[in-house]
Amino acid sequence: MGTQNNNLDVKSNLVAVGFDKEECRKGCTRMIIVDELPFSFVEKDGFRDFCRVACPRFTPPSRRTLARDIYQLYVDEKLKLKKYFIEKSPRVCLTIDTWTSIQNINYMVITCHFIDCEWRLHKKILSFGMIPDHKGETIGKIIESCLLDWGIEKVLTITVDNASANKVAIDYVRRKMRNWNESKLVLGGNFLHVRCCAHIINLIVSDGLKDMNDSIVRIRNAMEFHLLNVIYCFKISKAFDRLLDDDARYGLYFSELDSGKNRVGPPKEDDWDNAKVFVQFLHVFYDITLKFSASLSVTSNMFFHELCSIATELNTLANSGDFLLGEMAAAMKYKFDKYWGKIEDLNKLLIIALVLDPRYKLDYVKFCFGDLFEENKVNEMTYDIKELLIKLYEFYKGVDNISSSDQVSRSIHLENEGDMGKVNENVDFRLERLKKFKQMKGKKDFVDLKNEVERYLIESMKIQMMIALMS
Numbered sequence: 001m002g003t004q005n006n007n008l009d010v011k012s013n014l015v016a017v018g019f020d021k022e023e024c025r026k027g028c029t030r031m032i033i034v035d036e037l038p039f040s041f042v043e044k045d046g047f048r049d050f051c052r053v054a055c056p057r058f059t060p061p062s063r064r065t066l067a068r069d070i071y072q073l074y075v076d077e078k079l080k081l082k083k084y085f086i087e088k089s090p091r092v093c094l095t096i097d098t099w100t101s102i103q104n105i106n107y108m109v110i111t112c113h114f115i116d117c118e119w120r121l122h123k124k125i126l127s128f129g130m131i132p133d134h135k136g137e138t139i140g141k142i143i144e145s146c147l148l149d150w151g152i153e154k155v156l157t158i159t160v161d162n163a164s165a166n167k168v169a170i171d172y173v174r175r176k177m178r179n180w181n182e183s184k185l186v187l188g189g190n191f192l193h194v195r196c197c198a199h200i201i202n203l204i205v206s207d208g209l210k211d212m213n214d215s216i217v218r219i220r221n222a223m224e225f226h227l228l229n230v231i232y233c234f235k236i237s238k239a240f241d242r243l244l245d246d247d248a249r250y251g252l253y254f255s256e257l258d259s260g261k262n263r264v265g266p267p268k269e270d271d272w273d274n275a276k277v278f279v280q281f282l283h284v285f286y287d288i289t290l291k292f293s294a295s296l297s298v299t300s301n302m303f304f305h306e307l308c309s310i311a312t313e314l315n316t317l318a319n320s321g322d323f324l325l326g327e328m329a330a331a332m333k334y335k336f337d338k339y340w341g342k343i344e345d346l347n348k349l350l351i352i353a354l355v356l357d358p359r360y361k362l363d364y365v366k367f368c369f370g371d372l373f374e375e376n377k378v379n380e381m382t383y384d385i386k387e388l389l390i391k392l393y394e395f396y397k398g399v400d401n402i403s404s405s406d407q408v409s410r411s412i413h414l415e416n417e418g419d420m421g422k423v424n425e426n427v428d429f430r431l432e433r434l435k436k437f438k439q440m441k442g443k444k445d446f447v448d449l450k451n452e453v454e455r456y457l458i459e460s461m462k463i464q465m466m467i468a469l470m471s
Contacts (some may be wrong), residue, residue, distance in 0.1 A: 006383075024058045029069045039063040081124060082150055090114040092125075093152040093188075095196075096143065096166070098134055106131045108139065111147050125297050136168020143169065144176050157349065161199040162339070187391060191349045196205060196238060198292045199301060200309075200339045205285050208332035209278070225290055281325065284313050300353035306369045343373070343381050348388050355389055355457075362457045371448055372471045386457070393453050 028377075032041060038363070041047060043058045051060050061069065062290035092114040100106050110127040127146045132138060158173065170193040177185055183194070288306045294300055314336060317329035338343060355362050366382040373381065 012323075017055050019055075021058065024055065025061060025069060026073070028061065029066065029073055032066060033070065039066050042066050082114075086151045088117065089154060090116065091156050092124045092152060093156050094143070096139065096158060096160045096169070098139065098161075098163075099129070099469065100134075106134060107393045110143065111295075112150075112152075113308050121296065121298060132165070134165055136165040137172055139165065139169035139349040140172030140176075143173050147173075147177075155179060156186055157190065157194045158346070159194040159196055161196045162203065167193065186395060191347055194347045194350070195339070197306075198289050199286055201289055201292070204310075204332050204335045204339070205282065208328045208338040210331070211285060273283065278346065279318065281328065284309070300350055301357045305344075305367065308371055309342075312370055343384070348385060351385055352389055355385065362389075370415075386453075389457075 028042065030038070032039065040063055043063055048060055050365045051058055092112050095111040095113070096108065098106065098108045098110075108127070108129065108131045111126060112122075112124045112126050114122055114124075116122060127142070127149075132143060143158070146154075155173075155177065158170055160170065174189040174192050177189060182188065221312075288310065291302055291306065314333045317325045318333060320326060320329075351365055354360055355365055362382065362385065365385060366378060369378045369381055
């Protein structure tokens, strides 16, 4: 009688949850989509046994019912996103990809990137399907139809690969959007076209490795031959048990060997030396391609950084004294100059993105121009970028009805930044460039401000080198 059951005083954390058949079906549908499972998964014995144990009241749907549920979920989500585009009217950036499958069927996907009211970056696929051909007008009409379907009026850029048909497609979309409402286009859509940076890097690297193709093929064939030997040691031992006297893939390899396709080899000592050079040389391009290929983080402000890094890398290797490296670097530099050698060939919004990064601004861009172009062009190009920034400011000021004074006149005292960050001992081209820029900025100056843009450009910059380069 003197003891008490302490369990009576403990409140249970269990909460009663009612069974909802519809929510269970929706959860099952999302599982199939997120995990990329086949529709037949819901009819497998193991999954149905699990459902009987875990939730006896839930009857898994058939594959046909699941297909209908997935389509309905797609329709519901599309309506939500479409409503958001119509009500919030965000400015979006589009990415267009086209390809041809091994069945000779043409496909095209349109991806949309935008920032919501909470400053979160989103990536949404708006359209995916077959197209009749890769002609520019065909692609342009599909983009136009997609924008009309989703109610999208404000497009900042459209990123495509370097095919000539894509230029025709962008010109078509630009004309149509000007007819819809030219005020929705940023500066008349003159900067609508963005060429895919990762695709151009691939073209540059491929062109540089053409002369080294034999070494690559010899090593590839050696690796393939070694792998096939390992695989078929097991297959041959099983062939006697299963009376397997024909293997299509094994036969195909030796038929290609007889025809000469795989006769290049074996690798020579020079091939292995060349391979070591390839790996070291291409690692820079590999890292840059990974950065450019990110889809859930902002990459526009990194473009000019990496452009300068590639140019510096190619110039350094071309003058390294190594014949092999010099030959590859020269071939790549020729291709680099073809696509990015002139300021007119660049979409200037990608440079503006770096100017709008408060760690760098216009002075850093001008500093980088000095590494890329002739001295007599640096001031001219810097002036053009500044004028474009002012035009963008005026455009968005007019759109958003910002009530602020244009003319501000005051003097700013530029102090030498003491917290610009320490330079890593393992200096690469990007760190070296920032170090030189830090030294250049290590002085005091007085500047008279004309407007808000100039005030931004002249405010103290906090260049955090490691954060900037490693992010």
